[in-house]
Amino acid sequence: MSQLILWKEDLQQLFHRLQAAYRVIGPLAADGVVGLAELENLSSLPIGHRDRQGPGVYRLENVGDADIFSFVVGPDSVKRFLHPPVQHPYTFRKSRKRLHIASPRAAPQEKPLAFFALRPCDVAALKLLDKVFLESPLKDRRYQAVRDGVFLLAVNCLHPAETCFCHAMQTGPEVRDGFDLSLTELDAGFLVEIGSEKGKEILNGVPTAEATARDAAEKAAKLEASRSRMKRSVPLRALPQVLYNHLEHPRWAETAARCLGCGNCTQVCPTCFCTTAHDHVSLACLAQKEAQWCGSRVRLWDSCFSLNFARVHGGNFRTSRKARYRHWMLHKLAYWIDQFGTPGCVGCGRCITWCPVGIDVTEELEAIAASRNVP
Amino acid sequence: MIHDPMIPFEATIRWIKKETRDTATYAMKIADRRIARAYRFQPGQFNMLSIPGIGEAPISISSAPEEEEILHTVRVAGDVTTQLSRLRPGDAVGMRGPFGTSWPLDEVEDRDLLIVAGGLGIAPLRSAIRRILHLARRRKTASCPTGKKFILYGAKTPKDILFRDEFPRYRSAFQVHLTVDKADPEESWKGEVGLIPTLMRHVSFNPLKSIVFLCGPEVMMQVFTKELTARGVPPEKIFVAMERNMNCGVGLCGHCLFGPVFVCKDGPIFRLSRIVDFWGVREI
Numbered sequence: 001m002s003q004l005i006l007w008k009e010d011l012q013q014l015f016h017r018l019q020a021a022y023r024v025i026g027p028l029a030a031d032g033v034v035g036l037a038e039l040e041n042l043s044s045l046p047i048g049h050r051d052r053q054g055p056g057v058y059r060l061e062n063v064g065d066a067d068i069f070s071f072v073v074g075p076d077s078v079k080r081f082l083h084p085p086v087q088h089p090y091t092f093r094k095s096r097k098r099l100h101i102a103s104p105r106a107a108p109q110e111k112p113l114a115f116f117a118l119r120p121c122d123v124a125a126l127k128l129l130d131k132v133f134l135e136s137p138l139k140d141r142r143y144q145a146v147r148d149g150v151f152l153l154a155v156n157c158l159h160p161a162e163t164c165f166c167h168a169m170q171t172g173p174e175v176r177d178g179f180d181l182s183l184t185e186l187d188a189g190f191l192v193e194i195g196s197e198k199g200k201e202i203l204n205g206v207p208t209a210e211a212t213a214r215d216a217a218e219k220a221a222k223l224e225a226s227r228s229r230m231k232r233s234v235p236l237r238a239l240p241q242v243l244y245n246h247l248e249h250p251r252w253a254e255t256a257a258r259c260l261g262c263g264n265c266t267q268v269c270p271t272c273f274c275t276t277a278h279d280h281v282s283l284a285c286l287a288q289k290e291a292q293w294c295g296s297r298v299r300l301w302d303s304c305f306s307l308n309f310a311r312v313h314g315g316n317f318r319t320s321r322k323a324r325y326r327h328w329m330l331h332k333l334a335y336w337i338d339q340f341g342t343p344g345c346v347g348c349g350r351c352i353t354w355c356p357v358g359i360d361v362t363e364e365l366e367a368i369a370a371s372r373n374v375p
Numbered sequence: 376m377i378h379d380p381m382i383p384f385e386a387t388i389r390w391i392k393k394e395t396r397d398t399a400t401y402a403m404k405i406a407d408r409r410i411a412r413a414y415r416f417q418p419g420q421f422n423m424l425s426i427p428g429i430g431e432a433p434i435s436i437s438s439a440p441e442e443e444e445i446l447h448t449v450r451v452a453g454d455v456t457t458q459l460s461r462l463r464p465g466d467a468v469g470m471r472g473p474f475g476t477s478w479p480l481d482e483v484e485d486r487d488l489l490i491v492a493g494g495l496g497i498a499p500l501r502s503a504i505r506r507i508l509h510l511a512r513r514r515k516t517a518s519c520p521t522g523k524k525f526i527l528y529g530a531k532t533p534k535d536i537l538f539r540d541e542f543p544r545y546r547s548a549f550q551v552h553l554t555v556d557k558a559d560p561e562e563s564w565k566g567e568v569g570l571i572p573t574l575m576r577h578v579s580f581n582p583l584k585s586i587v588f589l590c591g592p593e594v595m596m597q598v599f600t601k602e603l604t605a606r607g608v609p610p611e612k613i614f615v616a617m618e619r620n621m622n623c624g625v626g627l628c629g630h631c632l633f634g635p636v637f638v639c640k641d642g643p644i645f646r647l648s649r650i651v652d653f654w655g656v657r658e659i
């Protein structure tokens with residue numbers, strides 16, 4: 001595939017092309033973090049900002065960096081847009097003898113979403129969510145309605161955070177597939193790769209130049225430097241078996257003693273998809289005629305760290321925090337492989353940064369994998 | 376499924392039969408004709424029944440597919456099941472389904488079949504039993520299993536035995552063995568007292584040429600699968616029905632995970648060999 005150069009000042013034009021056809025969602029600094037929101041114009045990007053991340057640490061600073069994309073990911077991710085934290089799958093109206101159910105249809109005139117400057121880990125996360133919601137025999141029709149028509153503009157990561165380990169999970173720092181356009185920020189411009197017909201089409205009329213071998217070399221060198229900055233490793237080839245062999249490892253209890261069971265890790269994880277649902281009956285409905293009520297089904301993000309997650313009538317399958325932490329980690333790094341053919345972790349590091357006590361999933365895995373002989 | 380599996384459809388209660396002090400069978404009819412016509416299930420599958428405003432619960436179908444009404448046999452447990460027990464014929468509920476795997480009736484062939492139920496576990500098995508009776512009656516044999524057939528069923532007390540009035544009919548095709556954990560003094564129970572494995576004394580079958588359908592409390596199933604494997608029944612031919620918290624029923628909510636399997640879509644009926652690595656692991 002041919003590679004192109006887009007000069008930095010022409011990024012604006014690409015942005016406008018996108019804006020004409022899509023609702024553009026991209027990084028926006030608010031409340032001291034980089035989140036995702038609708039972008040009105042390019043200047044609202046947190047240009048020149050750096051995010052300092054570590055276990056339980058996040059600081060966003062304007063360091064006046066020359067690069068536009070010198071920050072990486074905050075707690076927010078594409079998950080929120082395709083699999084919203086609160087959904088209303090249907091409303092109901094019920095009398096004793098009749099039940100009416102209505103499921104709202106997505107307004108068709110709404111523009112599809114374009115994700116601007118999505119990171120390779122999040123492109124990978126989106127592919128995983130597709131597996132969960134679209135490749136299951138009974139797919140999630142609401143997810144599909146939003147997913148269809150999404151445009152992905154990816155940006156390769158040259159300034160990984162201390163917590164990033166996409167290199168170890170083989171999802172980054174360079175995006176390999178699943179995008180429409182990808183950008184690598186060079187000193188003078190962006191190296192553009194086209195990932196789809198849609199991507200090619202959006203470039204129509206945007207001034208670009210043919211990339212040279214020197215540009216390609218600059219990109220390779222920058223990505224190599226990025227890789228070498230990521231220090232965490234993951235024994236990918238030992239998964240999932242190394243975890244299955246250590247279901248009773250003493251480390252689980254040690255970690256559980258630190259873990260608060262707060263569920264932050266599951267909320268920020270771009271691939272954690274669990275939900276719970278309940279019926280919401282509003283007071284307005286109850287005011288109606290007796291024996292007739294109405295309301296809506298509410299589907300919310302849930303967390304396997306919550307105590308009631310595995311409760312059934314007369315029992316609870318995971319009361320100890322040890323079991324709940326083990327369940328989470330096993331799902332991410334072992335069960336997922338059996339279920340969907342790939343780990344459920346993309347190495348974005350969010351769970352490390354946003355864990356209030358700084359539990360590091362790679363460190364936990366390493367501790368367990370290291371003691372091969374412990375039962 | 377023509378209908379979005381996440382959205383319930385309306386079903387009407389036709390009749391209710393009280394089975395025991397805390398359990399009743401509800402016959403339901405899907406209101407919308409188009410949905411009713413497209414609705415097909417296999418013995419062992421379940422529906423999500425909902426009482427809008429209260430919630431939803433997974434409930435096995437206890438009737439056979441060839442029967443006109445869809446039956447659910449439900450024990451009062453918490454919110455949804457209590458509210459269900461307050462309804463009357465003619466009342467509407469929500470239904471989604473059918474979901475999950477079914478009893479592999481086509482794997483029975485000429486094997487000896489052991490149907491083993493503990494307590495309410497008889498509900499999803501009743502669907503299989505009645506299907507087999509139906510096939511036996513039609514005697515177009517090809518599809519009717521020909522080996523020995525047993526039903527081993529254990530209940531808490533004689534008063535908790537479900538479908539008691541149907542056992543004479545079951546005996547036309549099955550050897551039926553009952554046991555209770557505790558005999559009721561006033562009811563002059565003459566049968567076995569003890570846990571289900573005690574019934575194995577009465578059963579002579581060929582372990583290498585048999586197939587077992589098992590549904591009941593998890594501890595009971597664990598004890599029983601041990602007994603079966605000790606007798607030489609291969610785990611590939613033991614099928615267990617599992618129970619976990621269920622919220623969506625279609626493998627999207629994560630609540631029912633048991634190790635790497637989703638109990639709602641990969642189960643609830645599993646070949647023991649598939650889940651054997653996690654069978655009995657605490658708090659998995």
Ligand SMILES: Cc1cc2nc3c(=O)[nH]c(=O)nc-3n(C[C@H](O)[C@H](O)[C@H](O)COP(=O)(O)OP(=O)(O)OC[C@H]3O[C@@H](n4cnc5c(N)ncnc54)[C@H](O)[C@@H]3O)c2cc1C
Pocket residue numbers: 311312313314421430431432433434435436447448449450451452453454455456457495498499617618619620621622643
């Ligand atoms: C595949 C399957 C088949 C079942 N078949 C039957 C049956 O045929 N007859 C019968 O009486 N019971 C059956 N159960 C158990 C039945 O689902 C629970 O008794 C019921 O969910 C309790 O709901 P509740 O609202 O009354 O209880 P509450 O304690 O108020 O529960 C609240 C909610 O938690 C969840 N929940 C609680 N207990 C369970 C549970 N045991 N399993 C799954 N989710 C649970 C449900 O979403 C429920 O609505 C089955 C369970 C499963 C998983």
Ligand code: SF4
Pocket residue numbers: 265268269270271272332344345346347348349350351352361
């Ligand atoms: S488990 Fe942690 S590092 Fe992996 S994808 Fe989820 S949040 Fe990112």
Ligand code: SF4
Pocket residue numbers: 258259260261262263264265266305351354355356357358359
């Ligand atoms: S690992 Fe950390 S973020 Fe996750 S539940 Fe425990 S304390 Fe919260």
